[in-house]
Amino acid sequence: MSSQASVLFDAPGPRAQARHIGYSVLVGVAIAAAAVWLFLAFEEKGQFTAEKWKPFLEAGVWETYLLPGLQGTLLAAAISIVGALVFGMLFGVLRMSDHRWVRWVAGAIVELARAIPVLILMIFLFAVFGEYKLFRSDDLALAAVVIALVIYNASVIAEIVRAGIKSLPKGQTEAAAALGMRKGQLMRLVLLPQAVTAMLPALVSQMVVVLKDTALGYQITYVELVRSGQQEGAILGNPIPALMVVALIMITINMALTFLATRLEKRLRSGRKKGGAVVAADSILTDAAPGIDITKK
Secondary structure (H helix, E strand, O other): OOOOOOOOOOOOOHHHHHHHHHHHHHHHHHHHHHHHHHHHHHHHOOOOOHHHHHHHHOHHHHHHHHHHHHHHHHHHHHHHHHHHHHHHHHHHHHOOOOOHHHHHHHHHHHHHHHHOOHHHHHHHHHHHHHHHOOOOHHHHHHHHHHHHHHHHHHHHHHHHHHHHHHOOOHHHHHHHHHOOOOHHHHHHHHHHHHHHHHHHHHHHHHHHHHHHHHHHHHHHOOOOHHHHHHHHHHHHOOHHHHHHHHHHHHHHHHHHHHHHHHHHHHHHHHHHHHHHHHHHHHHHHHHHOOOOOOOOO
């Protein structure tokens, strides 16, 4: 570890490093002990017997319960993520509008959407859709889950977008204004491309939240992975192993999503280091001032 002082805190010395190592060892031992205790408790109750895990080796169990539930989870999550990103980007930009009434309306909508619990919103939408028959009976639960997740997560993403754009240096906005760029050009060509890279970790975290929150659809009869796992466990008498399998599937999906996002972030950053920013700047100058020959010195 470097001995130089950090901006936020002083670099730890030898004694502090030794304490940190000791704390890490203690926490690791405590976690290992808890895992062993949990394993022994499950083993004592017979949760690791072959009879309880054998059904997961049969194709019929997966085709009847787990795969339809996984399909429902991925479908709801995919639609919700796309919708939340689109509306989140839109409202994040609207909250920075030059028109005061636009900022106020967008801010009120975002704050209201953030204040409503997702589960209550799902139940409310499910009741409204069923009462007024806005969707087919087979699509009621999916529509309620997706729209509720889009409303809530779009409001969170809007704040992420606004914070990401605000974190950029003001000099770029001033330079774009000096070139005569309009606000739409400024957002589309200068601010958003840079802000997306900075926002990507927070956006991925919110996508993981969307994926996990699809399990709340269980309360309105939506067929998703957790509900399917509970049904399988109740029918075959192995609820704990069923939920363990469901948890393993969810962890795998979340890790894959995080891995893909990490690769994308590295690719974006490496592209910028290799001169992508220069090419983008040239195109921005050409779009903003087409009559100027930027090759002339």
